[in-house]
Amino acid sequence: MFGNKLNTVISINFQEKSIVFYSMTGDNRQSINVKRVLFRSSEPDEKFFKFFGEQLAEYGRENPSLQAAVVSVVVPDNAVVTDTVNIPAINRKAMDNGFELAMKTMYTNFDEMKTNKMLAASNKQYGTFFVTMIKKEFLSELNKTCVTNRFLPTFVTFPANTTVNAVGKLRPKFKRSSYLMLDIKENYTRVIFAVKGHAVGASVLPFGFEILSDKKVVAEDMLFDHSFADLTVINANERAKAKSLTMMAEDRSQTELEPGDVVNIDGSITKEDGTVIQTDGTIIRPDGTVVPPVENAQDDDGLVTGDDSNAQGDEDDDGTPVEQGGFKAYQRVARKLPKFMQRPTPTNARDFVYENFRIFVKWALSYLRGNDQLTTLAEPEFVLVNMPAEYDFLFERVNADKAEQKIEFVSFDPAIEDNATVTHNLELFGAFYSRNVNTTNNF
Incomplete structure (x- = not known):
């Protein structure tokens, strides 16, 4: 299929903040070479595309044979919109x-999007189209940057699509299956809905197999901030009572920025008068005086309340007002469950790993039961899990509860390839085979 030419995939990964060059000679998996370049941008803005162009140019210099080469480009999942829409079943032109x-009607910026569609299901009443869309401006800038640096994108696609294509290539028995997939990386997890071998939806969990500790049970509440609904209710009550605003504790420095403030590389803030506020709250005045941070008392509900007297202008030992405006901050605190809801304490390393893996199980079941729009296209047959082979012992224990879960968890079994360069990078490997597979998801 590939001959002996060098095939290259270029991936932009905002989850890892990296640009990845993934190449393979012919169909030889042992020849795969990976180069990762880290960046700081949090969005594909002008600064990012300038950096992206510089890295393309450098990669071209390192690999002269790739000049004017055809490449595949994988953009972040959140750069692509996926949706389904039901249209009354009439003739094809009327349906279009x-x-x-x-x-x-659904998307006010529809004309700004490049759109692909596929008839995913139909009956006598209506047809259901699966839709993928990407901003024309983003796609144009991406292609222009590649061409300017003598790389010719044969198509642009997204990780959920290429991952499912990799599954179809490496596990042919799943090629036309419908399933939910957990592609568990070290620091994050890609969740993918696959319907008859097509990726129709994706999401990312901000934690990966790093939480599978064999020494402690990880508190899910501490993994990421998912209490914004609580904050909304709290703030609504506080506004009604004309009290101070409650915010995530980590965001305090951002809310206190004023015109003229400079945020330094280490996260500290330099005020217009030369005062420096460090990340721990320490204040260094222009004359060198150091004011230590004020200790805040934490309530039982995880709210940290600032000393309201500081808002009035407390004085420190030398009589100078300390500017520490009163505030409340929500800090992540592990939820304490009632005793009857607590699970037995693990007694060995594997028990600890299993208890932590149950977090993934919970999220998988939540996705399955909370996405009727996708599961009605085709009932998921199983949950496919890709993670390092050392955790394969978990599947027997998880599936012991299959009757209650109503679905089986299946290991992708990376030991078959015994090649982490492939199985840890399914979203890159699958791009080699995406030119002729699931073309609806290619732009």
Whole structure:
């Protein structure tokens, strides 16, 4: 299929903040070479594309044979919109017109998007289209940057699509299956809905197999901030009572920025008068005086309340007002469950790993039961899990509860390849085979 030419995939990964060059000679998996370049940008802005162009140019210099080479480009999942839309089943032309009208109603910027669609299901009443969209401006800038640096993108696609294509290539028995997939990386997890071998939805969990500790049970509440609904309710009550605003504790420095403030590389803030506020709250005045941070008392509910007297202008030992405006900050605190809800304490390393893996199980079941729009296209047959082979012992224990979970958890079994360069990078490996597979998801 590939001959002996060098095939290259270029991936932009905002989750890892890296640009990845993934190349393979012919179909030889042992020849795969990976180069990762880290960046700081949090969005694909002008600064990012300048850096991206510089890295393309450097990669071209390192690999002269790739000049004017055809490459595949994988962009972040959140750069692509996936959706489904139901259209009354009439003749094809009327359905196409109905589709465009429905999309313009749903998306006010529809004309700014490049759109692909596929008829995913149909009956006598209506047809269900699966839709993928990407901003034309982003796609144009991406292609222009590549061409300027003598790389020719044959197509642009996204990780959920290429991961499912890798599954179809490496596990042919799943090629036309419908399933939920957990592609568990070290620091994050990609969740993918696959319907008859097509990726129709994706999401990312901000934790990976790093939480599978064999020494302690990880508190899910501490993994990431998912209490914004609570904060909304708290703030609504506080505004009604004309009290101070409650915020995530980590965001305090951002809310206190004023015109003229400079945020330094280490996270500290230099005020216009030369005062420096360090990340721990320590204040260094222009004359060198150091004011230590004020200790805040923490309530039982995880709210940290600032000393309201500081808002009035407390004085320190030398009589100078200390500017520490009163505030409340929400800090992540491990939830304490009632005793009857607590699970037995693990007694060995594998028990600890299993208890932590149950976090993934919970999220998988939540995705399955909370996405009727996707599961009605085809009932998921199983949950496919890709993670290092050392954790394969978990599947027997998880599936002991299959009757209650109503679905089986299946290991991708990376030991078959015994090649982490492939199985740890399914979203890159699958791009080699995406030119002729699931073309609906290619732009």
